[in-house]
Amino acid sequence: MFNVESVPELKRINFIAKRQGQKVKAALRINPDIIPGTHAYITTGKKETKFGIDTESAKKIFLEQKIFPNIELAGIHIHIGSQITRVAPFVRAVKKMYVFLEFLKERNIKINYLNIGGGLGIQYSNERVESIKEFASKLSPLLKATGLKIILEPGRFITGNSGILVAKVIYVKDSPVKRFIILDGAMNDFIRPSLYEAFHMIVPVEKKAPINSLRVRASDVVGPVCETGDFFGKNRKLAVEESEYVAIMGAGAYGQSMASNYNSRLRPAEVLVKTNRVSLIRKRETYQDLVKKEILI
Ligand SMILES: Cc1ncc(COP(=O)(O)O)c(C=O)c1O
Numbered sequence: 099m100f101n102v103e104s105v106p107e108l109k110r111i112n113f114i115a116k117r118q119g120q121k122v123k124a125a126l127r128i129n130p131d132i133i134p135g136t137h138a139y140i141t142t143g144k145k146e147t148k149f150g151i152d153t154e155s156a157k158k159i160f161l162e163q164k165i166f167p168n169i170e171l172a173g174i175h176i177h178i179g180s181q182i183t184r185v186a187p188f189v190r191a192v193k194k195m196y197v198f199l200e201f202l203k204e205r206n207i208k209i210n211y212l213n214i215g216g217g218l219g220i221q222y223s224n225e226r227v228e229s230i231k232e233f234a235s236k237l238s239p240l241l242k243a244t245g246l247k248i249i250l251e252p253g254r255f256i257t258g259n260s261g262i263l264v265a266k267v268i269y270v271k272d273s274p275v276k277r278f279i280i281l282d283g284a285m286n287d288f289i290r291p292s293l294y295e296a297f298h299m300i301v302p303v304e305k306k307a308p309i310n311s312l313r314v315r316a317s318d319v320v321g322p323v324c325e326t327g328d329f330f331g332k333n334r335k336l337a338v339e340e341s342e343y344v345a346i347m348g349a350g351a352y353g354q355s356m357a358s359n360y361n362s363r364l365r366p367a368e369v370l371v372k373t374n375r376v377s378l379i380r381k382r383e384t385y386q387d388l389v390k391k392e393i394l395i
Contacts, residue, residue, distance in 0.1 A: 099123035101175045101213065103150050105159070108166050115168035125173035125213055128156045130194040134179035134187040134217065137294045143178030143191060150176070153198055160207050173246070174198065177215025180254060183227040185236045188214065192240045199244055212241070213249035220258040222348045223297050230255075254351035261350025263288050263366075264303060265330075267342050268322065277317040279336060281344065284321025285328040286360040288346060288353050292327040300331045303343035311335050319344070323361045354380070359388060 102108050102124045115122045129150030132143045142149040151159065156174070163171050178191050192214060202209060214237075221227045241248050265283030272278075290296035300319050316333040330346050338344055357365050364387070368380035 099125055099172055099211070101125050101127050102169075103127035103129075105151075105155075108159070108169060112166040112168045121168050121170055123172040124169050125175040125211055126151060126156050126159060126171060127175040127177070128153060128195065128198065130176050130178065130191040132178045132187050132191045132194070134182045135184060136179045136181045136217075136219070137296075139294055140180040141178075142180070143176060143187075153194070156198070157201055160202060161205070163207075171209065173209050173211025173213060173249075175213035175215065175249075177213075177251065178217060180217050181219045182217045183219035183225065185228050185233050188217075188233070189236055189240065192237060196240065196244065199246075210247055211249055212244055212246040213251070214241070216251040216253050216255070218252050218255040220254055220348065220351075223299060256351075258351035259348050261348075261353055263346040263349040263353060264343055265346065267338050267340055267344065270317075270338075270340055272315075277315040279317045279319045279334075279338060279344075281319065281321055281330065283330070283346070283366070284323045284361070284363060285325060286323065286358045286363045287321075287366055288330070288349055289356050289358075290349075290352055291330050292325070293356075298330060298349065299347040300334055300336060301345050301347065302336070302338050303345050306337065309337045323363070359383075362388060364388060 100111055100122060102111060108124070111122060111124065127150045129145055129147070129152055130143050131145040134141055134143060141147060145152060160171060163169070174195060176191050176195060178187055182188065195212065218230070218233065219227050263283055265281040267279055268282050269280040270277065271280060285292040291298060314335045314337045316335055318329055319331040319334055319336065321328040321330070336344065354368055359365065364383035364385070367378060367382035370377045370379045
């Protein structure tokens with residue numbers, strides 16, 4: 099079904115469905131006005147954000163749904179944000195939806211689905227993240243009590259820690275104040291640190307003899323793009339040298355999907371590793387790929 103989050107969207111879907119002689123299912127995305135305790139850019143369930151419809155307007159839409167005869171409002175949807183490491187905000191949001199469902203029930207308005215979105219956080223470092231078991235045990239009773247079919251949309255939780263970005267050290271540069279480890283990977287390949295100041299562990303690909311970390315100079319691990327925001331990690335104790343490889347951990351979600359060709363850089367290949375099998379699942383881009391859609395006049 100369509101998850102709809104504005105009246106103009108409802109109007110357009112209704113218009114197209116009518117033109118095609120269809121009646122389509124939709125869920126109304128409600129903004130429950132919840133602070134999920136994550137980065138502002140991935141907070142999507144607070145009333146100041148562009149997402150969803152406030153509860154009062156949503157009530158009105160349900161009461162007046164006859165004005166969209168080609169849409170069947172079959173459910174409600176929420177998605178309060180991403181990388182949420184505590185269950186409490188989800189519980190608060192579902193409880194708010196409970197009140198909303200009561201409103202519908204009292205008016206004999208029937209729906210079948212409650213979509214609670216995605217947003218389950220993963221561990222990127224040594225921070226405490228509530229487990230999927232805690233998530234289930236705290237939420238299941240509330241969800242069961244609704245009697246509705248429940249839909250979840252976890253993204254990062256499924257893939258985040260299954261992927262790494264491997265990059266080569268192209269230079270190690272010392273300045274009077276800092277050391278910079280310059281990689282051949284950059285913000286265009288993996289933008290989370292630049293965009294959200296996200297922390298990702300960075301480790302040498304090859305195991306080395308234990309080193310005395312006191313003798314390792316703290317370094318900024320950066321890319322070669324002309325942006326000060328082009329970094330993967332700051333002040334890291336990383337004993338690597340030119341031509342060695344590092345792994346940027348937790349790059350399996352919002353990695354390749356957010357990659358770009360900024361700075362005319364070619365996106366890297368993707369490799370799937372399953373037990374002992376290694377398969378290329380996306381080819382490295384070529385310069386030909388980069389220019390193939392450009393038109394000379
Ligand atoms: C509507 C909706 N559902 C689910 C997701 C997935 O979120 P996550 O990867 O945090 O689970 C997103 C992410 O943007 C989203 O916008």
